[in-house]
Amino acid sequence: MTNDKLRIYSGDWKTLHPYTGSAPTDLYYITLSNKVLAAIRPIEELLADDDYRKIDDSEQKELACMLTAYFEDIISQTGIFQAFSRVYHRQYGKYLPFYTLDSDYIPGEINIEDIQFLIWHYHMQLNNLDVAYSPALDTFAAIAADVMALFETEYETAPENEKLIHYFQLDEKEQHNLYALHSRFLWLCTQSYLFSNNGFLLEDQAESLADEAKEADLKEQIPDMVNQLCNDFGFNQVTEFMRLTPPRWLAEVLGESSPLYASLMSMGHKYTGYYRYEGGNDQVTRFRHIASDRVLEVTNRSLVGLPRNMKAPSLILRTGFVEWNGQWWLSGQITSYEDSEDLIGQITGDDDEYNLFEPDDELPDDEQQVILTDILATTEGEDGQTLDESDTAWQALLSDEIGEEFFIAQVRAGQIKGLCFYDDPGNLLLDNLRFVTEYVKR
Structure with a gap:
């Protein structure tokens, strides 16, 4: 009797898809995802239960669905992974981080390096970045090789998912x-x-x-x-x-x-806060942000259906606006409150509300330096384990209080030593420092 935990079903597959109901191609890709799962399982079974590389049955199913969804994306030419590789190439001059790509690598087609990268990405996100997995781990390479062989046999006959394609075709x-x-x-x-x-x-x-x-x-x-x-x-x-x-x-x-x-x-940041209605004309309506006193002229096209009672001067409105195509648009929920001195006091006394339209700045360098020094001086982890310089370097990378530019500068200046992926004999992390720092510190 087949254990349900060891198979992928429609519900597992649909979690990675935007539409309700089923697509005609779902059965094909669910069947394929189970073949991918069957390729992953023997490699995982060779690992000891306490091996940091090992993932459990449900995680193996998630990984199999993820890799099969990549294959479906390539076959259907929906362009998700191709967008990633194109943007990466624009910034770094190659199509993927970490790996040496030869003439066999073709953007927009299935590639073993893509699969290995996705396996690394899955493991990193699964553990909330706590484990610095090397993208070159032998288990990742073994899974990628077996899955690639499977995809190659299916490549010429795999069906396009027209329902997924249509989702990205906006009228x-x-x-x-x-x-x-x-x-x-x-x-x-x-x-x-x-x-x-x-x-x-x-x-x-x-x-x-x-x-x-x-x-x-x-x-x-x-x-x-x-x-x-x-x-x-x-x-x-x-x-x-x-x-x-x-x-x-x-x-x-x-x-x-x-x-x-x-x-x-052109779509900008959305600013959700407390505003007052200030009147307007047939083109725009003005809203004043209470804490900063900034006035936004909002296109009336985004206010269709806004109840008239929301325009009462006595109300305080909590809502958000985003700039799009050079105009401000209301977006999302709008909640009204009766004006009161207590509420105004709370709003104007809130630093986040007061600085709503200001960009988030990193801490001053001297403050970041104090934080970094404390992290690097730590010798014992939360569970009593001894920390070496690679451990503390990774903790510095994970710290929300240390900014991206400051961190990279300190690595390059030699203050942060030992920064590397776990079990990586090379310099994959340092060779891809900007990408990894953005990946972690986003």
């Missing part, structure tokens, strides 16, 4: 609909195979927000608060790859020839 109306665009780039950067860990980050943030709301006796507001969180996340989340946000990744997936490319690249 004229959708191209001018901010909510239609948001749903696509939010899915791309939270649930697609390349960015699915961002979805888990969003879930964690939503759970924390709900817990805080319950403690503050605001349980009835949780749905609205989570709705706003998800909307903000779609616009503002900095992904692990090259620091691109979801709108920019959708632009890259659609490609520079798309009429949406420049439009999506």
